[in-house]
Amino acid sequence: MLRAMLRDLRAHLGRVAMTLAAIVLGVAFVVATWVVSDSAAATVRGGAQRTDLAALAQARTGDAVIPAGTVARLGALPGVSRAEGVVEGYAALVGRDGKLGTTSWPATAGTDWDPSQRFDLVAGRGPQHAGEVALEQQAAEEAGLSVGDPARVLLGGDRSDTATVVGVFAYRPAGREFDPAVAYDADTATRLLRPEGAPDGATSGSVPGFARVELFGADEQAVAAAARAELGAGFTVDPGAALRQEQADNAAEDGDIIRKALLAFAAVALLAGVFVIANTFNMLVTQRTRQFALLRAVGARRGQVRRAVLAESVVLGLVGATLGVALGVGLGLLAMRLLPVAGTVAYAVSPWAILLGYAVGLLVTVVSAYGSARRAARVSPMAALRTDAAVPRRSLVLRTALGLVAVAAGVALVALTSPEELTEPKRIQAMAGAVLAWFGVLLMAPVLALGVLRPLARVLRRGPVTRIAMRNAVRDPRRTAATASALMIGLSLVCAFSTVGETMTADLTSSVRAAVPQDAVLLRAAAFGQLDDTVRAKAAAVPGLSALAAPRTGELLVLPPRGRNAEARFTGLEPAGLGTALRPTVTSGSGDLRRGVLLDARFAADTGLRVGDTVRLRFGTAGKDGAVAPVEVSATVAGLHEGSDLLPGVLIDEALVPDGVDGWGDSVYAVGPDHGALRNALEQAFAQRPDVVVQDREQLLDDLLQAFQLVLGLVYVLLGAAVVIAVFGVVNTLALSVLERTRELGVFRALGASRTLVRRTVRRESVVISLYGGLLGIGAGVLLGGVMQYVILANPVFEMAVPWPTAGVALAGMALVGVLAALWPARRAARADILAAIAAE
Amino acid sequence: MTTFDAAVSAEDLTKRYGSGDAQVTALAGVTVAFGRGELTAIMGPSGSGKSTLMHCLAGLDTPTSGRVWLDGSGRDGAGRVELTGLRDDALTELRRDRMGFVFQAFNLLPTLTAWENITLPMDLAGRRADAAFADQVIDAVGLRDRLSHRPAQLSGGQQQRVACARALISRPDVIFADEPTGALDSRAGAEVLGFLRRSVDELHQTVVMVTHDPVAASYADRVLFLADGVIVDELREPSADRVLDRVRSLESVAHGGRVSAGAGA
Numbered sequence A: 001m002l003r004a005m006l007r008d009l010r011a012h013l014g015r016v017a018m019t020l021a022a023i024v025l026g027v028a029f030v031v032a033t034w035v036v037s038d039s040a041a042a043t044v045r046g047g048a049q050r051t052d053l054a055a056l057a058q059a060r061t062g063d064a065v066i067p068a069g070t071v072a073r074l075g076a077l078p079g080v081s082r083a084e085g086v087v088e089g090y091a092a093l094v095g096r097d098g099k100l101g102t103t104s105w106p107a108t109a110g111t112d113w114d115p116s117q118r119f120d121l122v123a124g125r126g127p128q129h130a131g132e133v134a135l136e137q138q139a140a141e142e143a144g145l146s147v148g149d150p151a152r153v154l155l156g157g158d159r160s161d162t163a164t165v166v167g168v169f170a171y172r173p174a175g176r177e178f179d180p181a182v183a184y185d186a187d188t189a190t191r192l193l194r195p196e197g198a199p200d201g202a203t204s205g206s207v208p209g210f211a212r213v214e215l216f217g218a219d220e221q222a223v224a225a226a227a228r229a230e231l232g233a234g235f236t237v238d239p240g241a242a243l244r245q246e247q248a249d250n251a252a253e254d255g256d257i258i259r260k261a262l263l264a265f266a267a268v269a270l271l272a273g274v275f276v277i278a279n280t281f282n283m284l285v286t287q288r289t290r291q292f293a294l295l296r297a298v299g300a301r302r303g304q305v306r307r308a309v310l311a312e313s314v315v316l317g318l319v320g321a322t323l324g325v326a327l328g329v330g331l332g333l334l335a336m337r338l339l340p341v342a343g344t345v346a347y348a349v350s351p352w353a354i355l356l357g358y359a360v361g362l363l364v365t366v367v368s369a370y371g372s373a374r375r376a377a378r379v380s381p382m383a384a385l386r387t388d389a390a391v392p393r394r395s396l397v398l399r400t401a402l403g404l405v406a407v408a409a410g411v412a413l414v415a416l417t418s419p420e421e422l423t424e425p426k427r428i429q430a431m432a433g434a435v436l437a438w439f440g441v442l443l444m445a446p447v448l449a450l451g452v453l454r455p456l457a458r459v460l461r462r463g464p465v466t467r468i469a470m471r472n473a474v475r476d477p478r479r480t481a482a483t484a485s486a487l488m489i490g491l492s493l494v495c496a497f498s499t500v501g502e503t504m505t506a507d508l509t510s511s512v513r514a515a516v517p518q519d520a521v522l523l524r525a526a527a528f529g530q531l532d533d534t535v536r537a538k539a540a541a542v543p544g545l546s547a548l549a550a551p552r553t554g555e556l557l558v559l560p561p562r563g564r565n566a567e568a569r570f571t572g573l574e575p576a577g578l579g580t581a582l583r584p585t586v587t588s589g590s591g592d593l594r595r596g597v598l599l600d601a602r603f604a605a606d607t608g609l610r611v612g613d614t615v616r617l618r619f620g621t622a623g624k625d626g627a628v629a630p631v632e633v634s635a636t637v638a639g640l641h642e643g644s645d646l647l648p649g650v651l652i653d654e655a656l657v658p659d660g661v662d663g664w665g666d667s668v669y670a671v672g673p674d675h676g677a678l679r680n681a682l683e684q685a686f687a688q689r690p691d692v693v694v695q696d697r698e699q700l701l702d703d704l705l706q707a708f709q710l711v712l713g714l715v716y717v718l719l720g721a722a723v724v725i726a727v728f729g730v731v732n733t734l735a736l737s738v739l740e741r742t743r744e745l746g747v748f749r750a751l752g753a754s755r756t757l758v759r760r761t762v763r764r765e766s767v768v769i770s771l772y773g774g775l776l777g778i779g780a781g782v783l784l785g786g787v788m789q790y791v792i793l794a795n796p797v798f799e800m801a802v803p804w805p806t807a808g809v810a811l812a813g814m815a816l817v818g819v820l821a822a823l824w825p826a827r828r829a830a831r832a833d834i835l836a837a838i839a840a841e
Numbered sequence B: 001m002t003t004f005d006a007a008v009s010a011e012d013l014t015k016r017y018g019s020g021d022a023q024v025t026a027l028a029g030v031t032v033a034f035g036r037g038e039l040t041a042i043m044g045p046s047g048s049g050k051s052t053l054m055h056c057l058a059g060l061d062t063p064t065s066g067r068v069w070l071d072g073s074g075r076d077g078a079g080r081v082e083l084t085g086l087r088d089d090a091l092t093e094l095r096r097d098r099m100g101f102v103f104q105a106f107n108l109l110p111t112l113t114a115w116e117n118i119t120l121p122m123d124l125a126g127r128r129a130d131a132a133f134a135d136q137v138i139d140a141v142g143l144r145d146r147l148s149h150r151p152a153q154l155s156g157g158q159q160q161r162v163a164c165a166r167a168l169i170s171r172p173d174v175i176f177a178d179e180p181t182g183a184l185d186s187r188a189g190a191e192v193l194g195f196l197r198r199s200v201d202e203l204h205q206t207v208v209m210v211t212h213d214p215v216a217a218s219y220a221d222r223v224l225f226l227a228d229g230v231i232v233d234e235l236r237e238p239s240a241d242r243v244l245d246r247v248r249s250l251e252s253v254a255h256g257g258r259v260s261a262g263a264g265a
């Protein structure tokens, strides 16, 4: 019997192919995910392990340094063969085109060359004296420089240096450490990267001392223990083994983050696949009703029929998984090849990836086919005797009821939270509610199809094409819904993310436009670097400038007169710049920093602070010995403001921020009476500084949004897999429907419907189903997005920004999907043999 | 050979299926004309080529050789058209505008109501049905209270009457009916046949009906007898008994013919 069924499956290869496509794509996505994350972890881990290091000492606070004397003392400790201070400082490599590279960290740090395993020469040799420099290979590649070229390097304190490239290296970090872009010989590095008496507040290395000390010796534990005793509490000392472990853990963690993110998308694709596969099996079973009835009539038990259908699904699952695993491994390796990774990429295909691929393929297929198998088993032997036999149809009542309950419960879960007190559990509750309601909509899709398409079918009476197409679409609402649901899954998530993106974009745009005057001219650090005080000083001296703000942000602890201490961010800037070059949205009190500090209104509400209160602000500064030395400042709350991305947290006069406080500043805002003149003047002043970019407000906005669009774009691409799978589902449904309607199509043709007309009818049905999926997806997606932005931003749910362009493109895309999906089925339908169709049995 | 006003005529129609040893000759040189305003029945044993002849006449099938004309003179000025050699689209249009069809079963599109099925050919042509005529036809088939029903909600006889109404409503040059009563009980069959008869008598329709039932054939003005792909006899003003007699004698002749052919070999 099984053999008979399998032969049957082979006879329907065409119909099975689309199901197979859905399985293959789903499995391939999962396997590719695994391969990419494994390979990424292996790449991070591979080749970068240091075996020479006994221990690494560094100050607990980021910017603190270790004085040279301490290094000498460490070198003299028992068991320590050598102590090497590592110099680190601001150094931005200028590319051939006179611009800074686009990468973030590597391009803006310099270090001193030493013969340790830190440096792995790729070309040339290490720098030996002034005038020579070695470049990190990715930085060199981006800058377009190689051995023999002159390289210009921007340094802290508005200086620069030009040296000949003598070597290119790959960097081996110890523990969590960023790769530097350039390396000088030790003396030159000390001179260039740690200028004596450089203005305070710049990057590390501006104060004499070393960022880290590398200790060498035979016994790692003994070396670490001795160093720890010598240095005291302000420093951490990690033995080499711990560093290697940390590095391996980091690599695995990075791989895991990639894996989890990608698996989420793979799960979405698989969910769409489940709908496609289930629907196909349903149709295959429906079409073979008489065959099942015959089997039953000649003595097959229900269990046998059910097992036969399940066996079919197992075979299909195995074939699909095999193809999917192969495709997935290929895709994963291809992705690793295409990723912009410097150095040697490690390719890792673990047995887990393959096992998982098979498990997923089998499980998804069998689970999807289970309902159909049960239905097939319920076919009565009597059906063999009737010509109009049908598989018993399940009622939609239970499914609809479940859907309604899910939607109601989901809405209730969201409604029970409020933007005012959106705590972490409440956020989770709201998100769970949204997901629940989303599943509810999925369950209600057949009923909604009837609700939406039936009235439409009644209204659209014009012309036989539309009428017949619409009627066919509502003929089996379950089938239409399953097909549309698969589309809805991918599309709704695209729309949800798009809604979040649109809302965040709108929020960011309005907050930037509120904070920055339209005619302001901006100086921004290139390549994610910082602007040091020399930039501000130089800008302030430019003619035609009336006010300037150079905010620096950091962390502090607010100690209110009553209640608990609260951590907050602060923004230090000059009082004259606030309200002129940068405008906070003051909600109460004064906006004048000379009168005191401005608190974020939400923070004030949380802590119960009011205008006029006196608070103490505790800043963490790095002491001379590298230990954290808190400094407290007392201040009056002059006013409250709406915190924004450009002006976050406690706004404070920069003069009140203690020396040595770690503050991040990458922008200077300037205004003057004549925008054009000011911009020209600033451009001129910084013509020789590729690390300083002169911009207008809208350019800043573009920059900020660009990163955002990039992430969204990636999300869309990943969700695309789900949509592609769903498109196969549409093709499948149409092809099988056309096959089912052979006789009908024959009569239609005999009565005078031309081939073109038949094609149009099928195409229109396809478009109707796709558009229904589109509408469902866009509707559910925008609402889901509404909740998501509520959860993320605490905006009210219905104050989301509806992404009209995305919705429009999605709808047009769905119409196109409908047309494309119908290509093959429509051609088949048009080629229907009239005589064969009307030949009475 | 015939001089009367013909709605459809065919000359030396041949149809062969397959090739080599497996070749079957379904039609072996049929020359025939169907009179305008007449109900002509085509009779013959199973496999004699009745359906094949009808399909070739209706342009649903292409004959291996021979020619077919549809003659619309006397109506709308539509002229004489040769079907053979026409392309699919042209044939489709002819079927839509100038022919009507009643098949043995599965005549209707299941998603359309009775009324929508009836007007489908007009709909496909983008024309509106003549309301007065439509009323007349609907009353004639007795379906006034069933117009908004789907085929699944109608009995077999009602479905067949809907098919008849559809065939008639565009006032085609000819209606082809292939065993229209084959799947019906005798009462429902009689209703359908009565309707076809009246459409000829009262509306001057031309009907070509394939059947193997002598009673059905007795409704016709003229009966053609087909055997082994050739027309072997013809009867005017038939009664069921005369048809039955003729069928019997034909069967014995065929039998005898075969025997004598065998003897001659």
Ligand SMILES: Nc1ncnc2c1ncn2[C@@H]1O[C@H](COP(=O)(O)OP(=O)(O)O)[C@@H](O)[C@H]1O
Pocket: B017, B018, B024, B025, B026, B044, B045, B046, B047, B048, B049, B050, B051, B052, B053
């Ligand atoms: N598509 C076909 N392929 C091969 N032979 C066919 C085909 N259609 C009909 N025939 C053969 O042609 C002959 C006439 O068939 P048909 O016209 O259907 O006969 P009738 O309708 O009188 O029963 C039969 O022998 C039949 O087997």
Ligand SMILES: [Mg+2]
Pocket: B050, B051, B052
């Ligand atoms: Mg026949």
